[in-house]
Amino acid sequence: MKTLKKIALIIGIMVLTWACTDNFEETNTDPNRTIVGDIQASGMFEPLLYNGANAWQNYTWFWNNELIQFTAFTGGTTRQEHRYFISDANWQSVWNFYARYANNALHMHNLSIEQEDPSLEAISITLKVLYLSNLTDMFGDIPYSEAFLALSEEGVVKPRFDSQEEVYRQMFADLEEANNIYATNPIFIKPSLDGMYGGSMDQWRKFNNSLYLRLLNRVSGRSSMNSGDKMTEMLNNPSKYPVFTSNEDNATVVFSGNDPYRSQFDNTNEGSFTSSGRKLTEQLIKMTVLTNESDEQIYEDPRLAIYGKKNPNTDPNLPLVWKGTVAGCTESEQSDVDRGTSWLNAAVFCRADAPGFFMDFAEVQFIFAEAALKGLIPGGESAARQYYESAVAASIEKWAPLGQYSETPVVISSEDISAFLASDLAAWDSLDNKEELIGNQKFLALFWVGMEAYHEYRRTGYPELTIGDGAIYNDFILPTRFAYPNTTMATNGENAQEALSRMGGENNMKTPVWWSKEAIE
Structure with a gap:
């Protein structure tokens, strides 16, 4: 025995x-x-x-999406990760x-x-x-x-x-x-x-x-x-330590769409993927949508219509708007906060050839932006701004080609990227706390990574x-x-x-x- x-x-x-x-x-x-x-x-x-x-x-x-409030499963109680119900x-x-x-x-x-x-x-x-x-x-x-x-x-x-x-x-x-x-x-x-x-x-x-x-x-x-010393060494020796220099280098797995090279969510329907459960959150919407004094939505992050989609099952007499559900809401609140909330964009993600992302150029630029701001690498705030704006642009450029798969195709131009970088959502001067600005935009760029x-x-x-x-x-x-x-x-x-x-x-x-x-x- x-x-x-x-x-x-x-x-x-x-x-x-x-x-x-x-x-x-x-x-x-x-x-x-x-x-x-x-x-x-x-x-x-x-x-x-x-x-x-x-x-x-x-x-x-x-x-990730449930823990960090990109989405919340408020369509029922079968999944409660957004409430931190996590078992052995x-x-x-x-x-x-x-x-x-x-x-x-x-x-x-x-x-x-x-x-x-x-x-x-x-x-x-x-x-x-x-x-x-x-x-x-x-x-x-x-x-x-x-x-x-x-x-x-x-x-x-x-x-x-x-x-x-x-x-x-x-x-x-x-x-x-x-x-x-x-x-x-x-x-x-x-x-x-x-x-x-x-x-x-x-x-x-x-x-x-x-x-x-x-x-x-x-x-x-x-x-x-000694992270700063090593980062500086790598930055100063690109031949010895080459890193991502454009989106062409992104660690993105391309699925052909043919067996067995098919994406995880191929043949996943919109209900099980999002509309019956996981909805976009207030947290995501407030970071990607600007409103005026009348609470009208007047501008949005150009990536948002690729990440998600407005809920079509709302009052036909009212304009479609971006609405987020409440991550960590109570069960009694759930029905109210879930009503009319926006969905993940199943048309983009639930495809046999949808790519898988391990890491991208934007992340490298955000790393350098933070490091320059903190004095870990040379350049100070001026360099930090350049890295930051490069990072934001790279993230949008990465997502732009996927806009073609939306039910209503999304087209993003270079002018759209410039407008975003000048907007109150992302402009370098939009926040006094530059560390927070970098952290917020890096958070959005890490969507689906x-x-x-x-x-x-x-x-x-x-x-x-x-x-x-x-x-x-x-x-x-x-x-x-x-x-x-x-x-x-x-x-x-x-x-x-x-x-x-x-x-x-x-x-x-x-x-x-x-x-x-x-x-x-």
């Missing part, structure tokens, strides 16, 4: 703590049981890229996703070394960091140095949790290693497999280093990380969000992290508990992560 219990424990740890793959059936059913060399590293690339991008979109829709099963699912994909990226890395494929060796490192950075940003301290070693020579079945500072330092080292490999100009053997960059190592290298900037920015509030808006809100505190009266499930506190799943606490409790003690809190959604504004203050 003791032996059986021990076996069950090890299996539980392997499956649930590090999350072996469960959706790479055709190429790699279980990487923890595949002998290196049995399959080609290239056989793992497409699932990592396409399935990962689809999950990224789903997390945007299901988690949710924590487990999120933990498993990021760990599973990181594990498979590491397995592709081992295969690529065995098969002498440096292109996939570098890409696997970039993808591993992409997924593990989100795991640590969602949960705090995580296994990194000892992760995924259960069936290695070390046989680590209960990995220690590295502090988030240690995790970030290791991710930086990994991204440096990947950058050096990309610098050797390896050849991507099968470019047709790559639905993001067509096998271009130059663009993968830019993504790797732009991701590096994202993570440097994330921990920039911690002076011990994974969990990034949620991460950035916890780091900066922008935009100012209003917590609804119905957000009772976390005592009216927007979740500061996700809690470690019960399975992790049961199978690796000693290490997890040590991590919680180091983070200074309990295993709940109120303990701030190390890089957050709350933890630093």
